[in-house]
Amino acid sequence: MTKVVFLHPDLGIGGAEKAVIDAAIALKSRGHKVEFVTAHHDPSHCFQETKDGNLKVTVAGDWLPRSVFGRFYALCAYFRMIYAAIFLVFFSDISYDVIFCDQISACLPVLRCSNAKVIFYCHFPDMLLAKHDSFLKKIYRAPIDLVEEWTTGMAHCILVNSKFTASVFKKTFNSLTRCSPAVLYPIPDFSAFQKPIEPPTDNLLPSHKKMVFLSINRYERKKNLALAVQAFGQLKERISKSEGDSIHLVMAGGYDERVTENKEHYLELRLLCEKLGITDDVTFLRSISDSQKRTLLNHCDCLLYTPDKEHFGIVPIEAMFMRCPVIACNSGGPLETVVDGKTGFLREGRPDQFAEAMERIVDEPELSKTMGEAGKKHVELKFSFKTFTDQLDNIVLDLIS
Template structure:
């Protein structure tokens, strides 16, 4: 059955350039899910915060998919950590938009906790059921980020309320499911495990020599690739340090390509992590072996994945991680941290290797094992392609998600609320004076 679906992604627009500080896996996931739900026959509207005045409010993006910009605060770029005070305005403008539609929305799918907060208000006022995918959990983030976590203190309480009011919660991987159960006391029956995926039309193996020619890196030396958002938690410094170990202890003159950033040219001003990594490479003597490319168009990324001998991703923690899937789809073995989604998507000794985070010597040892053995790289790369094609295409993800939607719509009943305000009403950000009327 065809439905009209609203995907909420307040800070992660499907139109954003990937690789910047606030543009990564969630942007990709929302975009791909919307496109593939539309291919299944659903009408999909993606709601995101309006941050660029040059873009119209409503964009007919792809067949069956619109991107709708909702004004919440100034029409300007704002770090996601500072968006919570604008979420009541976001909710009310969305509700107003919903009421103007001739065809009502069947279901809301919220992405991230702030979108979940908005979805609660939509459900309370319009009785539209919703699903939530958190993409990252506040309690897990605090465990690793500690004082550097700049999200509001009430994030945990908001997440708890969103979980209570959601018709279903999607976990991206078994670790995500375990965290929801252990840290948020979510009933296992309320959780549906649906991973992110990769686009098989964009990511597939390309001849290595051709790929290196196309990216302008025709070296015969081994290439390590790090690709994605450039922020400290991604642990790229760990990769730079392991490169020095490869050179000094294993005699392997490998090159490291670092793809990502907020501009197409590497700019330490726009992407501070680039400056920090450049300085680290200089200090440990591998500056000439590390190349920063800046961001790249997604249609060009398969050439970078295919040009590399090994893809490396060693974050401190990772709620899921889409880039390892893309690398494996291109036939490149992955060495990744045994954290979050990576420890489930990368099959240790089958499609790559898993290593502890923040241990450059352990990382270097696994990289050396692959770089010394071409047959092993080919074997793991071939197995990687088969693995992701069987389990992680966006088509499969969309189909699983659509089944969940149908289950919810088959069982969803008009929601009733207590005579007092729901807990969500007590969680208004201190920085705003707006009050949302919650239907009783």
């Protein structure tokens, strides 16, 4: 049995959090002892596995500020993660052989002070996600970006979530030419999706609508959620009034009251619906439960996945497993997961392109079923949780041997 501790900045609700939780579940299924150390964990805003006792969670550094007067979020996140690492290595009684760290690499020099092997999982280079659109921001980000590149190379093993991210990693971290990251697709534990499906309530899915489109993503501007709303508005203009009255859009996603952008973007999307005159045809859901997610994917006719150049994207795989076809941008991760014309459609990230694909689903309702069946088979063949577990288990065993 190998003892693995996962070090993560904030165990909330999001793709990165789901990825590391599934990795922990995978290793636990192979007999390894796993637990988490994090700077923040709110039992009212987290995945079920971290609050039901399945995965032990220790919080360290939550007293540190998340920002200074609404600024310096990145710097504060670095300090919080470094503090959590110091706690883990020097002050905790947690026993471990391997440390699995993700998102923030600045804590790796601290982790290397231990005798453990360190795995760093790069969801995407943070320096490419941050804004550098002003002189002051460039000055602020310069040392942070240098630290990210330098510390990332200190891991014993570097993993990335897709071939797309691997190519970006090599182009971005020029000094890490000797580092060759391995691709580990963050495949979910599909056993959770085989639990009983609860019937939808009207506040989740309107019962009087014949066809429902679904978007699942965090309420962040970089997720391009406005594309789903705009495409739905254009779709209603392209089809007859009777068809338009029978379709609906559900916008569901992670939402945290502590995050200003979540609140702002949620209101922006509601205002956009008012502007397009589709308020009554769009349902907004925030921080849905796993049970609600299963119900939505099971009863909706098509998933709209709007992020452009997304690093990987776990939701399309979950949707296809639930026999829900996917319309996604033809860039980034979806190019590796969605088969255009077979399990869904890959389109340019423009409202007219998405609306055209959505109209195909409306005009040919049987497509939802045939593409859904093809998606299920595609996921079972290429993205099995067993394959993911085998690969991660071998990585851990190779490191400690």
